[in-house]
Amino acid sequence: MPISFYEARQQILDTVPLLDIETVPLIKAAGRAVAEDITANQPLPAFDNSAMDGYAVRTEDCSKGTVLPVIGSLPAGEVSAGTAQPGVAVKIMTGAPVPQGADAVIPLENCKTEHNQITIMQTVKKGDHIRWTGEDIRPGDLIIPAGTPLRPAEISLLASLRQATIPVRRQVRVAVLATGDELQEIDELPFKGGVVNGNSWALAAAIQEIGAVPLIIGIARDNLPDLRQKVTAGLKADVLITSAGVSAGDHDLVRKVLEEFKVKEIFWKLKIKPGHPTAFGIREQTPVFSLPGNPVSTLLTFEEFVRPALLKMMGHHNILKPLYRATLTEPIKKKKGRLQILRVAVTLDPNGEMLVSSAGDQNTGIQRTLVASQGIALLEAERDFFAAGEKINIHLLGPSTAIGY
Numbered sequence: 008m009p010i011s012f013y014e015a016r017q018q019i020l021d022t023v024p025l026l027d028i029e030t031v032p033l034i035k036a037a038g039r040a041v042a043e044d045i046t047a048n049q050p051l052p053a054f055d056n057s058a059m060d061g062y063a064v065r066t067e068d069c070s071k072g073t074v075l076p077v078i079g080s081l082p083a084g085e086v087s088a089g090t091a092q093p094g095v096a097v098k099i100m101t102g103a104p105v106p107q108g109a110d111a112v113i114p115l116e117n118c119k120t121e122h123n124q125i126t127i128m129q130t131v132k133k134g135d136h137i138r139w140t141g142e143d144i145r146p147g148d149l150i151i152p153a154g155t156p157l158r159p160a161e162i163s164l165l166a167s168l169r170q171a172t173i174p175v176r177r178q179v180r181v182a183v184l185a186t187g188d189e190l191q192e193i194d195e196l197p198f199k200g201g202v203v204n205g206n207s208w209a210l211a212a213a214i215q216e217i218g219a220v221p222l223i224i225g226i227a228r229d230n231l232p233d234l235r236q237k238v239t240a241g242l243k244a245d246v247l248i249t250s251a252g253v254s255a256g257d258h259d260l261v262r263k264v265l266e267e268f269k270v271k272e273i274f275w276k277l278k279i280k281p282g283h284p285t286a287f288g289i290r291e292q293t294p295v296f297s298l299p300g301n302p303v304s305t306l307l308t309f310e311e312f313v314r315p316a317l318l319k320m321m322g323h324h325n326i327l328k329p330l331y332r333a334t335l336t337e338p339i340k341k342k343k344g345r346l347q348i349l350r351v352a353v354t355l356d357p358n359g360e361m362l363v364s365s366a367g368d369q370n371t372g373i374q375r376t377l378v379a380s381q382g383i384a385l386l387e388a389e390r391d392f393f394a395a396g397e398k399i400n401i402h403l404l405g406p407s408t409a410i411g412y
Contacts (some may be wrong), residue, residue: 009276011388012346015287018273020326023316024292025175026245033165034215036157038218039175040322045151047168050141054106059136062096062118062125069131076124078361080108095122096125105137110135144168148199154324176322176360179219182244183210184237185260186252187300204307206250213309216406219317227252234264242268242293245320248313251300254284261297262286272296278388280345281371282308294320304370308346310383330385333361338384341392346388350380351401363401382406 010018026043057063068075075096075298081087083102091108092098099105099112110133119126134396138197144150150163157173185206191201193208204226211221222244229252241247252261253275262275265288275286275297281304286297295318298308315409318326333353341347351363367376382401386393393399 009283010274012277012279012311012385014276015274015279015285016315018317019133019287019294019316021275022289023294023320024032025322026179026320028174030172030174033162033171036175037159037171039157039173040318040324041153041155041157041161041180041360042174042176042322043087043261044149044153045165045170045173047144047146047150047176048170049146049147049168050137051141051144051164051167052140055110055140056138057099057103057136057290058138058280058294059112059114060101061099061114061136061268063099063106063112064096065093065109065110066130066131066133066135068094068196069111069113069127069189071130073127073129074124076256077120077166078247095146097240100244110137115161122344136388140206152324154322156323156325168393179246179317179320180244181210181219181246181248181317182222182224182241183207183214184224184227184247184249185300186229186249187233190226198208203301206300208307209302209306210250212307213306213314214317217314217317217321219321220284229260231260232265234260234297235267238264238268242290245293246317247295249295249297249304253286253299261346265290265295267281279347280342280347282348283345285312287312301371301375303350303377306377307350311348330400330402331361331385332398333363333382333401335393335395335397335399337365338395339365341386341391343391344388347384347386349384349386351382351384351398352374352379353381353401353403361401363399372385 010096025230077098078095081103082100091106095234097106111131112135113127113131114136117129118129127349146316150164176177186205189202190204193203207223211223214221224237224240227234251259254257268290270290272287272288276283282299286309288295295381296313298305315326350366352366354362355387367381369376371384382403384401
């Protein structure tokens with residue numbers, strides 16, 4: 008009995024396991040999810056330092072029009088040997104430690120400099136242009152919660168705090184298996200009726216895009232011995248994804264072979280379009296996704312079901328893409344009974360509001376429409392018409408999809 012889009016996704020996320028924790032060098036941690044809460048082991052900044060090129064002073068010596076002699080210069084990386092003396096200024100560069108006793112920095116542009124002395128041109132307040140020890144981060148602060156993916160910003164913070172290694176969840180290894188007698192590899196000579204195995208390339212790219220590791224194990228022909236051999240290899244990975252062979256035709260043997268391997272089927276067939284024959288099961292701790300063979304259906308079902316599952320396995324907490332409300336610029340018709348995964352073109356109006364329209368022919372044999380899409384609209388199963396001007400839910404495709412004006 009087919010189940011709904013949302014039931015299927017929840018069953019998948021309730022089933023897939025978390026992978027083991029490993030510790031990796033910081034340089035290899037980008038994009039990975041932190042496996043444990045990370046707390047600061049030192050303050051940031053580590054010392055009081057100047058936020059500007061200027062002069063370190065004591066505010067009690069400063070008023071507008073005051074003239075102070077300049078008795079030295081502190082470049083970044085050099086520490087003053089003594090304390091700030093009354094009635095003098097010390098030239099200081101951005102990032103240099105503030106001399107003990109100084110409580111403000113006057114920027115170069117806020118004073119007049121001549122003959123090794125400065126004339127103060129503006130009011131000086133305590134703390135002006137000083138970055139105080141620990142004002143950003145204090146020892147013991149929670150700086151990165153478990154499940155957070157490490158972007159360049161997090162990497163910068165960890166490096167600043169001398170965190171050379173980081174605990175992360177292991178990258179999921181995903182076996183990719185295409186099925187069908189009609190398939191041929193990209194570098195083989197074409198034959199009549201042959202179809203290039205683009206699905207394995209597409210799935211491998213989608214797997215890499217989220218920081219997982221694809222393992223392409225080739226093409227299984229439409230016979231039980233070959234399919235058994237390839238499934239045996241695929242089940243050695245953390246996850247197995249098959250494409251094609253899960254419908255009800257004479258040559259659709261994938262479900263039969265998976266049953267032989269004691270893969271427990273969680274569901275088969277969904278109330279969605281495209282992607283109706285999608286199946287999901289598990290063998291011990293190894294999830295198995297059986298996706299439709301049509302290239303568009305393969306990628307869309309990966310996007311909506313497999314992608315969040317792999318992210319969960321790798322310890323990510325935010326695994327579903329955010330939904331945005333966008334305005335339809337044209338009417339959309341569909342049949343009731345199935346949620347439609349609609350490929351949409353996304354633009355912004357002059358006010359920055361999202362506008363969406365069909366990206367083209369929604370036939371699942373048309374790959375060009377998916378290439379032209381910046382987003383996906385999830386059109387409710389119980390409705391058959393969406394009017395122009397109506398707001399609908401969409402999410403964007405890809406990690407860096409750009410929206411045009």
